[in-house]
Amino acid sequence: MEIDRLVTGFDRALRTLSGQQAAxxxxxxxxxxxxxxxxxxxxxxxxxxxxxxxxxxxxxxxxVCAQALYDGQALTASDSVVTEHMRDAAAEETDHLAWCAERLEELDTRPSLLNPFFYAGSYLMGAAAGLAGDKVSLGFVEATEAQVCKHLDEHLAQLPESDVRSRAILEQMRADEARHGNEALAAGGEPFSAFTKRMMTLVAKVMTATSYRI
Ligand SMILES: [Fe+2]
Ligand SMILES: [Fe+2]
Structure with a gap:
């Protein structure tokens, strides 16, 4: 593993957590x-x-977690095609991150204080998936994106009727995430078992419940 990958990863982590990523x-x-x-x-x-x-x-x-997952996977992924796929998708995730940050400011609120912890945890999960090989890594992307789509559907239903700005952002994100998942499968990702997906749902529940408040 080259040192420049680590340095780039560290730089991206700081930029993600300090809100310096631009769409x-x-x-x-x-x-x-x-x-x-x-x-x-x-x-x-x-x-x-x-x-x-x-x-x-x-x-x-x-x-923030998406940045960390993709960067973690890009760090350890062996196949350069997969690494490239991760980087392309990560660029769209950067748009999502910047749009959400902008909307948070408009709504006079702040990002979650727990983001550094979620970033670290997600980075390790991404790196582990990358080490498990390309099929698993891409399968992990598909499983994650399916999870995110379900979650976004719930949020689109919960969002106050009056908040058309947030709705427009979430709808575009929903479309992008569905495409990321499909592309990961098409690139050779192995679908995860229903059990693993249920475990991932539990982890996601912890994240959504805590970052709503903290
Ligand atoms: Fe995203
Ligand atoms: Fe995505």
């Missing part, structure tokens, strides 16, 4: 029909705003 794509906007609703979103009731802020904090933490 390459513009922030998704609500469709024109929702423009009026968008104006309303700027004066959301305080309770809606707090709930939406907490939901977006969870999603922001999810994207």
């Amino acid at each position: 390459q794509r513009p922030t998704p906007k609500a469709p024109a029909t929702s423009q009026a609703a968008q104006a309303v979103a700027d004066v959301m009731p305080e309770s809606d705003k707090q709930h939406a802020g907490a939901l977006m904090r969870v999603n922001h933490t999810g994207e």
Whole structure:
């Protein structure tokens, strides 16, 4: 394992955790029909705003974990094609991270204080998956993205009606995550067992429950 991979990884960790990652794509906007609703979103009731802020904090933490998972896998993945796939997907995850961070600011709230811990845990999980080989690593991406899609569906249902800005972001993320999962399978990922997926759901529950509040 080359030292420059480690240095790049450390640099990316700092940038992720300090909110310095910039998006390459513009922030998704609500469709024109929702423009009026968008104006309303700027004066959301305080309770809606707090709930939406907490939901977006969870999603922001999810994207911090995505950075760590992809970087961890890229660190240990043996096949350069897989490494490249990870880097491409990670670039889109960086957009998600930056969009969520921007929305958190608009909702007058902050990222989760637990992000460094989630980053470290996810990085180790990613690195372990990478060591297990490309099929497992890509299967892990598919299983994770399936999990994230389910989670985003729940959040889209829970998001206050008035928050069309967050909705537009989550819908674009949902589309990207589904594609990441499909691409990982197409690249040779081995589907995970139902049991492993259930275990992953439990881990995700801990993350979502804590980062909603802390
Ligand atoms: Fe993402
Ligand atoms: Fe993704």
